[in-house]
Structure formats: C-alpha cells, structure tokens
Amino acid sequence: MIVDFKRPSFHIKYLSSLTSNKWIRLALSNPIDMLIDHAHCERKAAGVAIQLMFRYPSEPDLAEVLSPIAREELEHFEKILYFLKDLGHSLKALHPPPYGAELSKSIRKDEPNRMLDSFLIAGLIEARSHERLSLLALNSEKESFKLLYNSLLESEARHFGIYWKLAQSKYSKNDTFKRLEELSKIESKIISKTFSMPRVHS
C-alpha cells in the first residue's frame, strides 16, 4: 500500500533533501520511542549550546543568544517529559543513531573554521528537526501528539535562523553560504543512510 503522507508547505530551503516516506512510516509506528528520542534531542541541543558558550567564553554577543536557546530546549525537554508521564511512560536510554557523531566529523579542527562549522551544523540539525517534527505534527494519529509536535516545531526553525545569523555576523557571506551548501549535502547523505531505527535523526 502506498501511503500519501502530508508534507509541510514550508521547509527550510537549506536542507538538500526531503525525508523519505520510509522514515515517516517507521516514526509513526513507534510514537513513544520517537517522543523519548526527541526528549533526548532537546537535552542534547541544550548541551550543544552550553558547550559552545564554554568553548568561546569571550566571543562577543554569543552567550546572549545561546543561553536563551539552551533554556528553551530544556523547557521543551520538560514538556515532553510530562507528556510522557501522563501516558504512563518515562525517559529511558535509547541507542542513538550515528547522525550527530557523523556530522561532527565534518567540523574542521582549526579556528575560525571550527566555530563556523559548529554554528552551521547546529543549525542544520535544527532545520532537520523542524522538517521532521512538521511531518509528525501533520501525520500523527492522535490529536494530542499533533498538538505537542506543533508546539515544539516553531522554535526549531527559529533556532536554525539564530545559528545562521550568528554565522553570517562573524564570517563573510561567501564563506557561510559555500560552507552551508557543502555541509547540507553531507547532512543529506548521512540522514539518507540511517533510517533503520525509529529516531528523530535516523
């Protein structure tokens, strides 16, 4: 049976590929694991923002934008936690997909390239999350899940925008666009290979 899934009319144009039907099918069949995995993603995203603040403690105007991102990720983490609790579930460790670790390999080791790549990869992960949460918001079976994902997805797009602006404020337009294009292709390649587990970034 070929299912025609709903797709968002808007997606972040810098993603080089759209998510496959195969991922959507797997995700919709495992709603609780997807939620638990997404809770872990929110927490990891808070960790990434804080880690960048640690790495560049004196970088102007960096902490001012990263700290509120980290707080919002944690708010979302807590929201999912209580949603899961209401359903009688709780957090558990899940084997993560290789996505994050694979992507990090593309971060160049020398500065200022390292900081640029870190911003762009953090942004691309937010962009991919936005696309996938949109798919879950549109296609989840239960109304409560649709509402939850809808309440989370807007900030993923906004966080992409913040990382993108950070990159543009500190690097030349040419460098940022060129590198984003390269990293976006790498991101699409990684995500196309890893859809065997029900995870947000599998």
Add this chain to the structure above:
Amino acid sequence: MIVDFKRPSFHIKYLSSLTSNKWIRLALSNPIDMLIDHAHCERKAAGVAIQLMFRYPSEPDLAEVLSPIAREELEHFEKILYFLKDLGHSLKALHPPPYGAELSKSIRKDEPNRMLDSFLIAGLIEARSHERLSLLALNSEKESFKLLYNSLLESEARHFGIYWKLAQSKYSKNDTFKRLEELSKIESKIISKTFSMPRVHS
C-alpha cells in the same frame, strides 16, 4: 586596619567552615572579576545539572528537578551578562580556581556511590556559593551590586536543598549524612587553601 564585615545570620549548616575575612577583602576589591567569575559559575552549574541528566537518562524523577535547575542557572547567567554590559564590561575567560576540579576528585568511581557523591558535591558548591553571595550582598560598596547578589543568592540555597533531597530520596539517611559530613570537611579544606585569586570559589 581590621574591618568587621557583615555576616549573614543564616548559613547552610552543612558547611564545615566560614569564609575568611581575607577572601571577603579580596572579593570586594575586585567587583568586576567577581561578577564575571560568578557568571561562569552559573553556566558551569547549568552544565553540571545537564551532565547528570546525560549520565543517568533513565533515573526516575531526576530530569524533572535537574532541568529546571539548569534553566534557572542560565537565567542568572544572562542576568549577570546584561548587568556587566550596562557597566561597559563583557564576559572574558578567567583562569578558574582549582576548587571544582579538586572537589571532583572525591567523587567515588563506582555506582551507586558516584551518583550520591555527585549530588552532595553539587549541593555543597551551591551552599558555598550561597554563603559567599550573601557576604557580597551584605558588604558590596554599591547598592546595585547588593541588589544583584541578593536576587541571585536565594536560589543557591534552594538548589542545595534540591540536591540534598535527591540524595536523601535515593540513599539511606545514614549513608547520606555520613558522606555529606566527610565531603563537607574536604570542601572546607580545599577552600581554605585557595584564596589567592578574586573568584567565588577561590
């Protein structure tokens, strides 16, 4: 000249020693460095809470209390950031005192001891911060600094209470009290040795 500094009427009873006049004098003479250092402390405390959530992803009722602590630390971090900006200063990297690293050496490597020690040490750091921010709130020269420290210090005591309750909820009363007493003595020994830099935990 012997200065008689104001001391808080309340302090967390589990601290084994009071802060010396020498520390107070050094701290009051370096108000901006103290603020910058305290901003870093708030960010580190957020990092510690998130790290514990990462280490124990399926520990019941842990993330529910640690995530709000991390958010509050980040809020305080941002508050100090803007206070500094108003004064024409910004964050900069500061050489940290050995306090945190030294304390961490007392965390036992085996579970469940590791988790207990992690809670108690995180709590003791909050307790010491509470005592020292109280001293800064009482003795700072400028009213704006008094107000700022007053607005921050209450949550340090509350966070101590949260870590203490976490420990008590998961370990026997005897074990927690005995270990807290041991760690508190170690904390006092470390902090008595390291007052050469103007830092919150020097």
